[in-house]
Every structure is written in C-alpha cells, then in structure tokens.
Amino acid sequence: xxxxxxxxxxxxxxxxxxxxxxxxxxxxxxxxxxxxxxxxxxxxxxxxxxxxxxxxxxxxxxxxxxxxxxxxxxxxxxxxxxxxxxxxxxxxxxxxxxxxxxxxxxxxxxxxxxxxxxxxxxxxxxxxxxxxxxxxxxxxxxxxxxxxxxxxxxxxxxxxxxxxxxxxxxxxxxxxxxxxxxxxxxxxxxxxxxxxxxxxxxxxxxxxxxxxxxxxxxxxxxxxxxxxxxxxxxxxxxxxxxxxxxxxxx
Numbered sequence: 243x244x245x246x247x248x249x250x251x252x253x254x255x256x257x258x259x260x261x262x263x264x265x266x267x268x269x270x271x272x273x274x275x276x277x278x279x280x281x282x283x284x285x286x287x288x289x290x291x292x293x294x295x296x297x298x299x300x301x302x303x304x305x306x307x308x309x310x311x312x313x314x315x316x317x318x319x320x321x322x323x324x325x326x327x328x329x330x331x332x333x334x335x336x337x338x339x340x341x342x343x344x345x346x347x348x349x350x351x352x353x354x355x356x357x358x359x360x361x362x363x364x365x366x367x368x369x370x371x372x373x374x375x376x377x378x379x380x381x382x383x384x385x386x387x388x389x390x391x392x393x394x395x396x397x398x399x400x401x402x403x404x405x406x407x408x409x410x411x412x413x414x415x416x417x418x419x420x421x422x423x424x425x426x427x428x429x430x431x432x433x434x435x436x437x438x439x440x441x442x443x444x445x446x447x448x449x450x451x452x453x454x455x456x457x458x459x460x461x462x463x464x465x466x467x468x469x470x471x472x473x474x475x476x477x478x479x480x481x482x483x484x485x486x487x488x489x490x491x492x
Contacts, residue, residue, distance in 0.1 A: 248276025250474055253383065254329040256321070257281040258312055258370050259339035261288030263445035264389070264463045268336055269296035271467035273303035275474075277333075280325055282310040312339065312366040318373040325377075332377035334385045336470055339366045348399040355403040363407040364414070371418045371435070379425055384433030385473050385481070388415040389466070392441045396492035412437050412485070419483035426478075434482035438469055441489040461488045 255272050259265055260281025265288075272279045273296045283289035286309060293307040311317040326332050341362040343355035371386060378384030390412050397405030419435035426432050444460040469488055473481055 248274065250333075250471065251276035253277040253333040253474070254325060254331050255279050255334035255336065256325060256332065256370075256374065257336045257338060258310075258366060259283060259337065260307065261285045261292050262338065262340065263447065264338050264340075264443055264466055265289075266292040266295055267445070267463040267467040268338065268470055269293065269305055270299050271464075271471050272336075273297075273300040273305050275471050278304040278329055279306070280329075281305070281307045282312065282321065283307070284312070312369055313361055315369045315372065318369040322373040322377055326380075331381055332374060333381045333383050334387065334474070335370050335374045335378065336387045336389075337367055337370055338389055339363070340389075342404055344401045344404050346400045348402060351400070351402045353403075356407070359403050359407040363404075364410050367411045367414050371414065375418065375421065378433045379422065381433060383474060383478075384422075385478075386415065386418060386433075386435040387470055387473055388412065388435070388437045389470075390437050390439050390485075392439055392487075392489055392492055394439075416483055422478070422482055430479040431482045432478055434473075434478040436473055436481040436483070437485045438466070438473075439485050439487050439489065439491075440466065459489050 255277045257268055260269055261283030269279050269281055269292050289307040293305050296305040297303055310321045339362050341359055343358055378386060391408045393401050393405040394408035394412050415435050415437055422431040422433045440461040441459040443463055444457045445463045
C-alpha cells in the first residue's frame with residue numbers, strides 16, 4: 243500500500259472532489275507522502291486525468307478514482323465501507339468539493355444560487371462526515387479536512403449564498419470535531435476534524451490565462467496540498483476543531 247516510504251506510508255485517504263486542479267495537486271502530494279489515495283469526482287474524465295497524473299508522477303503509487311454520488315448518503319456510506327474493507331483502514335477524508343455563484347449587490351442575491359450551492363458545499367460535507375466518522379475514529383491518525391473560504395467569516399454583499407453555505411459547512415465540520423473530542427475522553431481526541439481557510443485558489447493554468455493578474459492573497463493549489471499533507475504531521479488535539487488560516491485572517 244502506498245509507496246512504502248514517506249510520512250504517510252500505509253495511510254489510506256479518501257479525496258472528495260478530486261478532479262479539479264486542487265484535487266490533482268492533492269492526489270500528487272498525498273501519493274508522494276506514501277499514502278494510498280482514493281479519489282472521487284462527479285466528472286469522470288477530470289478524475290481519470292488527475293489520477294493518471296498522480297500515478298505518473300509517483301511510479302507505483304496507489305491512486306485510484308471511483309465514481310461516487312456524494313449527494314446520496316447511502317452511496318457515500320457504501321464508499322466508506324468498501325475502502326475500509328479493501329484497504330483495511332481509512333485514515334483521512336479531504337473535502338475539496340467546490341462551487342461558486344454570486345453577484346455584486348446584496349439585494350440582487352438570487353435564492354436559486356443558494357439552492358445550487360447547498361448541495362456541493364453543505365450536503366457533501368454532511369454525507370462524507372457522517373459516512374466516514376466511525377472509520378476515522380478507528381484509525382490511529384484519522385483526519386477530516388474541510389477546505390473553506392475566508393468569506394465564511396467575513397461575508398461580502400454579493401456573496402451571501404456562498405458565504406453562508408461555507409459557514410454552514412464549517413459549523414458542521416466543527417461539530418464533527420466535537421464528536422471526536424467527546425469520544426477521546428480524558429486522553430484527548432485520537433482523530434481530528436479541521437478546517438483549512440483560503441481566500442481563493444490559483445493554479446498554473448489560471449496564471450497562464452491572466453499573466454498580469456496579481457492573485458493577491460490567493461493560495462496556490464500546490465501550497466494547499468502541502469498544508470493538507472501537513473495536517474497529519476500535527477497531533478490530533480492540535481488540529482481538532484481548529485481553523486488553519488492559509489490567507490490573512492479577517
């Protein structure tokens with residue numbers, strides 16, 4: 243399992259929303275650290291591309307892509323069960339499922355935006371956290387990592403739906419963290435749920451498209467991947483229930 247060396251050697255990590263540029267960077271980084279990585283995405287072509295890139299970059303790394311309906315709780319429960327059965331354990335879930343809708347003025351906020359964002363930004367967090375909680379609890383290094391946005395803490399007028407959805411996802415993840423805290427008792431939590439906060443993400447293709455843009459305060463997907471891998475370097479008690487800011491805190 244994994245590539246036999248590296249800090250995450252032997253670890254099994256599920257990545258939800260693995261097909262985008264961030265997903266590709268995360269699959270590569272976790273594979274490089276020695277983990278067995280199981281990615282899912284609602285776009286099979288993008289997922290296959292990300293999986294192939296990670297496998298190619300780290301010859302022999304165990305990286306697989308699976309079609310999972312993250313909007314169906316039973317489908318996600320089945321995914322969690324089969325990962326644990328096939329690989330013997332689940333040591334992490336990284337939630338990268340994104341989506342954005344917004345405008346410029348508060349009064350123009352369309353509630354259809356909320357309806358659209360609630361599914362990818364909240365529902366998939368609910369399903370993955372509920373489905374994987376017990377398996378992560380059984381791991382000696384279980385981590386649930388939500389990627390969130392600074393807007394959840396400091397919403398702007400045109401981003402009401404997006405910011406509220408992100409805030410709800412954060413609250414849900416922190417409730418999961420409290421579950422780990424309670425389960426750990428006096429010894430402290432053995433597993434952790436944590437939130438990584440970015441302003442926005444940037445990757446090479448975006449820079450190539452807009453060579454003059456500054457992308458101030460943006461987090462490069464490679465740096466995000468580095469920070470995600472770093473969550474396993476820290477003690478569960480240190481990251482559980484905390485927000486890790488990768489951009490300036492408002």
